[in-house]
Structures are given as structure tokens and as C-alpha cells.
Amino acid sequence: MSRGPGKDRRRKKRDLAGEAFAEGMRLMKTNPALAAVEFDVCRQEECPLAPRDGLVAVDSDGTLHAHPDRLAEPAAWAWALAHAVLHLGFGHVPAVKGDRVQPDRFDLAARCVVVNRFLLGFTVGETPEHLPASYPDGDEE
Numbered sequence: 294m295s296r297g298p299g300k301d302r303r304r305k306k307r308d309l310a311g312e313a314f315a316e317g318m319r320l321m322k323t324n325p326a327l328a329a330v331e332f333d334v335c336r337q338e339e340c341p342l343a344p345r346d347g348l349v350a351v352d353s354d355g356t357l358h359a360h361p362d363r364l365a366e367p368a369a370w371a372w373a374l375a376h377a378v379l380h381l382g383f384g385h386v387p388a389v390k391g392d393r394v395q396p397d398r399f400d401l402a403a404r405c406v407v408v409n410r411f412l413l414g415f416t417v418g419e420t421p422e423h424l425p426a427s428y429p430d431g432d433e434e
């Protein structure tokens with residue numbers, strides 16, 4: 294592998310990441326239930342809320358903070374975006390005025406279970422391989 298002019302290479306990579314993200318978003322929105330959920334998208338390079346390990350994080354203002362330059366398959370984006378959008382759709386991240394109490398990690402895990410169980414019945418993108426094939430019944434509580 295040769296070292297090309299760094300800036301051009303990076304720019305090209307960035308565009309590929311952006312295209313994959315956009316295609317993932319398009320795939321996710323082909324599902325009418327998901328397309329009906331309102332949200333904003335942030336892909337700013339300096340965004341402090343964007344995940345460093347994952348693809349997307351959702352906040353209580355209804356904004357999806359996507360990793361700005363991670364190169365992922367559109368199907369992986371579609372699944373991750375669907376997951377985040379469902380947290381919004383299920384009211385897991387209500388807007389709070391004043392002091393905000395962050396849910397503990399058990400609550401967070403329970404909410405993700407509910408979302409992932411729901412996604413099993415959906416065809417949207419590609420489920421990450423490390424996730425289980427089924428989940429416990431019941432609601433978040």
C-alpha cells in the first residue's frame with residue numbers, strides 16, 4: 294500500500310463513509326414505521342456526543358449523533374439507525390426540563406432489549422452478529 298497525499302486520501306475516505314451513511318439512512322426510511330419518527334441528525338466532526346466506538350448515539354433532544362467518518366456497510370448503518378430511532382419512538386429518551394437523571398445501565402440494557410426484540414420482527418439492514426437470536430419477554434420493567 295502506498296502512501297498517497299494524506300489529505301486527498303482522507304477526503305476520499307470521508308466521502309465513502311458519508312455515502313454509506315446516507316444509503317443506510319435511506320434503507321432505514323424504507324420502513325414506514327421508522328420513517329414516521331421525527332429526529333435530527335448530527336454528523337459533525339467535533340461533536341462531543343457522537344460515539345467513538347459505535348455508530349450512532351441518540352439524545353433526549355431527538356438527535357441522532359452519528360460517528361462522523363466511520364466506514365460501515367449501509368446495512369449496518371440501517372440497523373444502528375433503526376435501533377436509535379426506535380428508542381425515540383418508544384419514548385426511551387424523553388426530553389427533560391431541569392435536572393436530568395441518567396438511567397442506570399440496567400435500565401439502558403432493558404431498553405435495548407426491548408428495541409432489539411422489536412427489530413427481530415423487522416427487515417431493516419443487518420443485525421450485528423454478536424447479538425442474541427432471541428430476548429426475554431416482558432416490558433422494560
Ligand SMILES: [Zn+2]
Pocket residue numbers: 376380404405408
Ligand atoms: Zn439501545
